[in-house]
Every structure is written in structure tokens, then in C-alpha cells.
Amino acid sequence: MSFTVLMYHEFRKRGDIDVTSPSTISVEQYYQDALPTVLFSYIDDFKEQMMYLKSGGYHTLTLQEIKDFYEKGIQLPEKSILVTIDDAFQSVYQYAYPILKELQFHAVSFVVLGWLSNEREPFDPTVSKVMSKQELEEMLDVVELANHTTNLHKRYPDGTSEMQATSLQELKKDLAACGEYVTCPDVFAYPFGIYTPKDIERLIEAGIKYAFTTVPGVNTLHTPVLELHRDTVTLGCTLEEFKTIIERGARK
Helix, strand or coil: CEEEEEEECEEECCCCCCCCCCEEEECCCCCCCEECHHHEEEHHHHHHHHHHHHHCCCEECCHHHHHHHHHHCCCCCCCEEEEEEECCEHHHHHHHHHHHHHCCCCEEEEECHHHCECCCCCCCCCCEEECEHHHHHHCCCCEEEEECCCCCCCECCCCCEHHHHCCHHHHHHHHHHHHHHCCEEEEEECHHHCCCHHHHHHHHHCCCCEEECCCCCCEECCCCCCCECCEECCCCCCHHHHHHHHHHHHCC
């Protein structure tokens, strides 16, 4: 028994994204960065991918089902997929949420609490803006929320992250703050996919029980639960390429 995890970030209509340059990130917290366009998905591609899963009888997992799989040995439903979306950008609410809701699919949003705004703002396709708390909470019928830090989603030129630079005490405090807001406080995604064995030890001390990487691959009972695999669905991913990701998991 195995399952595949899909990772998305941002969604756009065709023609609404400049594929030649990264998209400026706009968040509540002071932070300057840009999202590579490879991490976007065209919304028509996303709909086609979700329709493929629906017509193929795939089951979109909840985090509780994954916990029961690892902790209690409860078998997953046949053809199980976990849909994850990082960072809670406005486009998730604008484009992805209605599709997931229509298909009665479930997804997980990894939330950087300090990035969320307190006031709803108009959707702006020219920047990668994070949504408001109100918008995020309106999606709870479809999307459960997991931990992506409160203020530690920052990267350094040397390839490390703020999560790694902070003290254990501050890490615990930061994760606890995000944990008070999200629905699944003990489930985490590594910022930028950056981690070392030492980071795993620190997460355990901070009370994190499950953590998702950006390393592609299929998850089985033998996959370390603090190094769960995720397959990135990249910009322009064709249906055939998407099928390859899905069917690789089905063969395990």
C-alpha cells in the first residue's frame, strides 16, 4: 500500500503570467522574494488533472487517514492521492478552491501564519500575494491547514533557511504559534524543502510528528514520516506527465 503526494503553489489563467521571470511575493510579514514560475500551474491544467483523478476513481486523502495508516496500520482507500498546496496564495481561493469543492475533493494547505493578511484584498494576478485569514477560513470545508512556520519561511543565499538558523527555543515558539491557528499543528512542510538530519531532530523536540519534503517519490509504510515525499506539479505539466506521476504510485 502506498500513496502519492502532489505539491502545488500558485495558479493562473494562461496569458496572466510572465513565464520569463519569477513572480514577486507579497505577504503581510516583511519579506522580499520571488516565486519561480515553474511552481505555478495553469488553472485549466489543474482542472484537467483533478478531472482525471475524479474520473479514475481516485480518493483524495485527509491527514488523519495518513496518520491512521502509519500509526494504526489502517489501510488507505484504493487509488489514494494527497493534494497539497503551499503558502496560501490568493489564487488558491480564486481558482483552485472552486474546482476542489465542485469535485468534492480534499486538499491540505501549508500555511505561513505571519504571511496572512487580516483584511481581504482584491486578487492581483501580477504578484504572488498571500490571502487573508478570512479567505483561508472560508475554504475549511475543503482544505485543512497544516504548519509551515509563523515567521521562519525565509531563505539565505547560502542555501539554508531561517528555520535552521533560529534557536530551538524560538523554533518551538514559532511552530506553536502557527499550530494554534492551523487545524493540523503537528504536520509540517519544510520551507523550500530545505532540511538536514539535525532539523528532523529539532522538529521532533518541537512536537512535529509528520513532515513533508520536496523530494519526489512514492510513500509507503517504510517511508520515514518526517521525510515524506512530494511530487511537484510544474507549470505546463501535460496530462501524460501527470499520469506518469500518478501511475508510478499505483504500481507500488
